[in-house]
Amino acid sequence: MIELENISKVYRTKTIETLALDNMNLSVSQGEFLSIMGPSGCGKSTLLNIMGLIDEPTQGRIEIAGQNILNYNGKKIAKFRNEKLGFIFQSFHLINDLSVIDNVELPLLYRRMGSKERRRLAEEALVQVGLKNRMKHFPGQLSGGQKQRVAIARAIVGQPEIILADEPTGNLDSVMGNEIMEILLRLNKESKTTIVMVTHDENMARKTNRLIRLFDGNQVH
Numbered sequence: 331m332i333e334l335e336n337i338s339k340v341y342r343t344k345t346i347e348t349l350a351l352d353n354m355n356l357s358v359s360q361g362e363f364l365s366i367m368g369p370s371g372c373g374k375s376t377l378l379n380i381m382g383l384i385d386e387p388t389q390g391r392i393e394i395a396g397q398n399i400l401n402y403n404g405k406k407i408a409k410f411r412n413e414k415l416g417f418i419f420q421s422f423h424l425i426n427d428l429s430v431i432d433n434v435e436l437p438l439l440y441r442r443m444g445s446k447e448r449r450r451l452a453e454e455a456l457v458q459v460g461l462k463n464r465m466k467h468f469p470g471q472l473s474g475g476q477k478q479r480v481a482i483a484r485a486i487v488g489q490p491e492i493i494l495a496d497e498p499t500g501n502l503d504s505v506m507g508n509e510i511m512e513i514l515l516r517l518n519k520e521s522k523t524t525i526v527m528v529t530h531d532e533n534m535a536r537k538t539n540r541l542i543r544l545f546d547g548n549q550v551h
């Protein structure tokens with residue numbers, strides 16, 4: 331489902347060059363739930379952002395769902411990202427001025443779809459995360475765990491094939507963290523969504539199909 335071949339990422343500033351990923355190879359199969367662990371600064375977010383086409387590698391090849399993505403132009407990449415990928419971040423990234431349901435509908439605005447259909451799909455996604463009764467709330471009126479459930483609803487509303495989650499339970503206590511983990515496990519099992527999750531929590535990682543560890547921009551074997 332995801333093939334990374336000899337991926338390197340160098341960040342350059344005026345004074346310093348950082349090799350965030352060092353000739354990394356990784357393949358993730360369809361339907362797999364992969365977790366990524368490693369110390370702070372080892373390149374986990376960089377790797378996820380490259381898989382998610384948020385950031386470009388300095389070198390290497392990426393294939394997602396059989397498509398050689400780096401040959402795409404910006405517009406085509408944006409469309410591909412919108413249709414195939416869903417993102418979940420540690421700090422939720424919700425838009426505070428929009429209601430819960432409007433936040434969830436956002437990814438659908440980039441598709442040709444009537445407003446009724448958008449609303450129906452957004453409600454369905456909120457049902458899946460158990461938050462239909464908070465539809466009209468605003469993010470500021472929700473708990474951390476609820477905010478993350480809204481973010482998951484937004485990630486799944488477009489029925490992506492792949493979910494990329496960067497420390498999705500990092501800002502939550504263990505009870506809320508476990509709830510989020512249960513939702514991700516269910517999505518992986520029932521909807522066969524491929525999931526790649528960065529985590530600092532061994533207990534969460536143990537529940538997934540496979541764990542890889544990074545150190546200094548490459549996998550530790």
Ligand SMILES: Nc1ncnc2c1ncn2[C@@H]1O[C@H](COP(=O)(O)OP(=O)(O)OP(=O)(O)O)[C@@H](O)[C@H]1O
Binds near residue numbers: 377
């Ligand atoms: N935009 C950037 N400009 C320059 N250097 C960067 C940039 N983003 C990341 N880096 C550097 O690349 C390395 C990898 O960063 P990354 O964010 O991938 O780490 P991480 O494993 O996600 O860490 P954490 O667990 O703290 O989130 C770090 O040394 C970081 O300082």
Ligand SMILES: [Mg+2]
Binds near residue numbers: 375376496
């Ligand atoms: Mg990170």
